[in-house]
């Protein structure tokens with residue numbers, strides 16, 4: 283029993299990071315036109331606490347929303363709340379889990395899912411949205427992209443990375459203490475303004491770039507070091523994904539997809555995750 287409680291506490295502590303209003307405003311301001319006449323579903327949000335709920339409730343008429351729905355997880359009984367601009371409706375739910383049948387019914391009604399889901403269940407959460415073919419804008423961590431399934435979905439173009447990427451972001455916690463977390467990013471299927479940054483700055487120099495011991499590609503440590511005239515494979519940090527231009531570069535794969543050892547080795551040293559790219563033209 284004691285152990286069970288401890289495990290539960292550990293799981294919850296990893297998931298209980300509440301998004302602050304300024305984090306929400308900083309990203310959502312780019313998509314407000316796309317919210318018009320839409321049913322927005324916050325499926326990991328207690329409306330009595332969530333800043334996502336607060337943000338959409340305050341802007342309901344401004345954004346011309348059709349409906350706002352929110353549900354949240356509580357093992358021993360939960361509730362959903364919906365708002366149509368005039369009235370709020372509350373309905374009790376068995377547990378409010380995003381993958382429970384009652385929440386699937388709410389999901390079916392929704393046009394766009396927006397939330398910060400539990401980090402520990404991220405893969406399952408994303409799978410549900412993709413299977414249900416829903417538009418979404420969700421907050422996560424860059425390292426969530428380093429799992430095989432999520433990276434595969436990104437590579438297939440099923441979602442993009444939002445405007446704010448790889449940030450050090452403050453969250454509220456149940457302990458009333460603000461905690462900052464690194465590598466925070468948004469993932470979305472919503473339309474984005476094309477925001478391709480010029481990243482080709484320098485020329486290839488054979489002396490400067492080294493090939494991995496266990497894969498035929500040169501190593502690049504920072505985005506600015508990508509040589510504009512190199513035609514072979516290059517291993518770049520995951521932060522490259524924010525700047526990826528599919529018309530200019532092809533994503534060959536992530537290190538864990540390409541070699542059995544999972545990570546590239548350079549001069550005997552194991553590297554951090556690398557994504558392999560190749561120039562198209």
Ligand SMILES: C[S@@+](CC[C@H](N)C(=O)[O-])C[C@H]1O[C@@H](n2cnc3c(N)ncnc32)[C@H](O)[C@@H]1O
Pocket residue numbers: 297298299300301302325326327328332333334354355378379380381397398399400401403
């Ligand atoms: C990272 S927190 C973010 C909460 C809120 N969305 C926000 O942005 O402030 C994720 C929340 O999901 C809840 N959660 C855990 N398992 C869940 C599930 N199966 N379904 C829905 N929510 C869940 C956690 O209790 C936690 O409150």
